[in-house]
Amino acid sequence: MRVVILPTADDAARHVTELIAGQLRENPRSVLGLATGGTMEPVYEGLIARHRAGLSFAEVTTFNLDEYVGLGPEHPQSYSRYMRERLFAHVDIAETSCFVPSGRGVPAEAARAFEAEIARRGPVDLQLLGLGENGHIGFNEPGSSLGSRTREKLLSHDTVEANRRFFGLGETVPETAVTMGIATICEARSIVVLATGARKAAAVRAMVEGPVTAMCPASILQMHPRVRVVIDAEAAADLALRDHYLRAEQIQSARDAKT
Numbered sequence: 001m002r003v004v005i006l007p008t009a010d011d012a013a014r015h016v017t018e019l020i021a022g023q024l025r026e027n028p029r030s031v032l033g034l035a036t037g038g039t040m041e042p043v044y045e046g047l048i049a050r051h052r053a054g055l056s057f058a059e060v061t062t063f064n065l066d067e068y069v070g071l072g073p074e075h076p077q078s079y080s081r082y083m084r085e086r087l088f089a090h091v092d093i094a095e096t097s098c099f100v101p102s103g104r105g106v107p108a109e110a111a112r113a114f115e116a117e118i119a120r121r122g123p124v125d126l127q128l129l130g131l132g133e134n135g136h137i138g139f140n141e142p143g144s145s146l147g148s149r150t151r152e153k154l155l156s157h158d159t160v161e162a163n164r165r166f167f168g169l170g171e172t173v174p175e176t177a178v179t180m181g182i183a184t185i186c187e188a189r190s191i192v193v194l195a196t197g198a199r200k201a202a203a204v205r206a207m208v209e210g211p212v213t214a215m216c217p218a219s220i221l222q223m224h225p226r227v228r229v230v231i232d233a234e235a236a237a238d239l240a241l242r243d244h245y246l247r248a249e250q251i252q253s254a255r256d257a258k259t
């Protein structure tokens with residue numbers, strides 16, 4: 001794992017935007033794995049700005065991590081709508097190249113169709129991940145099988161409660177989601193995790209320095225050969241080897257600048 005610690009959340013988001021833009025410059029036909037959530041919003045704003053400055057998404061394919069079961073693409077809280085409003089509608093990507101698991105219909109069928117599409121168009125070149133406070137990636141909550149494929153998952157009680165604020169009074173908050181599986185996520189060629197803020201510090205520590213365990217699904221990323229963890233100072237606060245990562249990154253970025 002390459003751990004990149006930057007002073008602020010803005011710095012961390014800018015770094016991730018640059019990694020994605022670099023991936024698209026290197027391969028304009030890249031397959032990207034995308035995440036939703038508050039942490040990603042500045043990344044998508046950054047990508048839209050890059051697009052206005054000339055970065056093209058015309059040949060890019062995207063796969064989103066997850067969707068709430070029961071929400072259609074027009075629902076204000078659906079991840080399909082999140083992606084359309086925060087990225088897809090503002091760049092030159094083809095609608096037919098954007099895949100979000102379907103929240104409508106039979107979840108097992110939606111999951112099968114999604115996996116089949118990844119098999120057809122993948123592998124994912126760069127998978128973007130956010131991190132849940134409980135260590136989840138996608139909606140693979142603690143206890144999820146580390147060998148899982150895309151499927152319907154029950155959201156943890158804490159996740160349902162955290163999501164409640166986004167839904168109207170009396171509106172039912174979805175209890176399940178179709179999520180890319182942990183094994184599916186790990187098939188990406190490279191993975192970038194973005195986590196910012198003090199609320200993520202414990203999960204960051206468990207992901208980077210804890211044992212590999214289904215109790216912290218993100219810890220499986222320790223087994224992947226190309227993972228970059230991009231965090232701000234607050235999210236890095238609990239890392240035992242924080243100073244070591246800072247030194248390693250100084251050396252590595254000096255080397256990168258020479259090549």
Ligand code: F6R
Binds near residue numbers: 035039129
């Ligand atoms: C979203 C997703 C989730 C979020 C995570 C962090 O597609 O899969 O794993 O990345 O819950 O969410 P925020 O950024 O809102 O803290």
